Amino acid sequence: MTATTRTRLSPQERRSQLLDLGVRLLATRSLDELSIDVLAEEAGISRGLLYHYFGNKHAFHEAVVRRAADDLIAQTAPPVDGDPIERLLISVTAYVDYVVANYEGYLSLVKGAAGGNDTLREIYDEARSALTDRVFREDAQAGSGLGTIITDTPTNRLLVRGWSAMSEELVLTWHAHPTGVSRDELIAIMATSLPALVAAQPDA
Amino acid sequence: MTATTRTRLSPQERRSQLLDLGVRLLATRSLDELSIDVLAEEAGISRGLLYHYFGNKHAFHEAVVRRAADDLIAQTAPPVDGDPIERLLISVTAYVDYVVANYEGYLSLVKGAAGGNDTLREIYDEARSALTDRVFREDAQAGSGLGTIITDTPTNRLLVRGWSAMSEELVLTWHAHPTGVSRDELIAIMATSLPALVAAQPDA
The missing domain is CATH 1.10.10 (Arc Repressor Mutant, subunit A)
Known part of the structure; x- marks a missing residue:
């Protein structure tokens, strides 16, 4: 003033x-x-x-923790344009690199959220919802998002959530016991998994 | 005497x-x-x-908790003979029914294990290893197990572990918010997912 x-x-x-x-x-x-x-x-x-x-x-x-979750969401945001699979790969790469770079803190968020701390649970759930809902929401905005290959159905919402849990398990397990799988292989596993899961469903 | x-x-x-x-x-x-x-x-x-x-x-x-984990492992054991996919479906069905029937206790095991209770963590890890290693070990015994379609590689071990985490997330989320997906659909999602994940990998 x-x-x-x-x-x-x-x-x-x-x-x-x-x-x-x-x-x-x-x-x-x-x-x-x-x-x-x-x-x-x-x-x-x-x-x-x-x-x-x-x-x-x-x-x-x-x-x-809220700041850390916001960082995670921001850093793993896929680019606005481009091929859906390519954008997924970029997002997954950022996720793997984020968890590796922030391993202890990330692990304590996962543990705290699962272990019954309500505040951590809430922040964790918000972050996970942001990461998974994004798959569907971005389609509406960009017209070229993953939503173009993953339609918004109850089954697919469940699948994306499951894939998210799988991805977390994969990167945490891999970081603790990296035997025999490279970072690039890990990223490829995660990025190919989501479209494969969706395509495998009977109503796909 | x-x-x-x-x-x-x-x-x-x-x-x-x-x-x-x-x-x-x-x-x-x-x-x-x-x-x-x-x-x-x-x-x-x-x-x-x-x-x-x-x-x-x-x-x-x-x-x-050890008894509960043993029960879970025993109840979800696939039959010794039969088509691998059929055996997986039977095992997944038993898993879903077990978690639904023992929801509170199962959730508290997951929370306790993730939340840093070392004993619970150990029992939980043993149970999960038993469930996932089974995919590979039973092949050697029966010659008709999932191992016949899922070879024992570092990538596939990681995938099976990830699928296991995904399955847990799916059944817990579905039980808490069942909207739009039936029990049979949930079981089909889980059972089709594992072979699809394995088949989708570049080295498959």
């Missing part, structure tokens, strides 16, 4: 920066290991200031 | 009977809701006797 231009960050920008740092820290540690203390030390600011930004540990974890 | 024949159960048989009761109770409640008190009341015996059989609550839960 004044003519003064400040170079310091707004509280909103500062909070956002701290969330990014939290997500980065989550790449190599679980959510349980990501405390306000750890973030304060890495950010070089006081614990008190962090509590000012995030309220409490629970809210801090929720905000970091 | 004596000539006396007693009709009362041996401690081993009594313990086994109590485990069966525990598994039945788990059909409609989570593991957290299955206490020594609940079992004692249902079995009509004292808490003290139950502690005698199982030691503590943790060991009791472990024993019940």
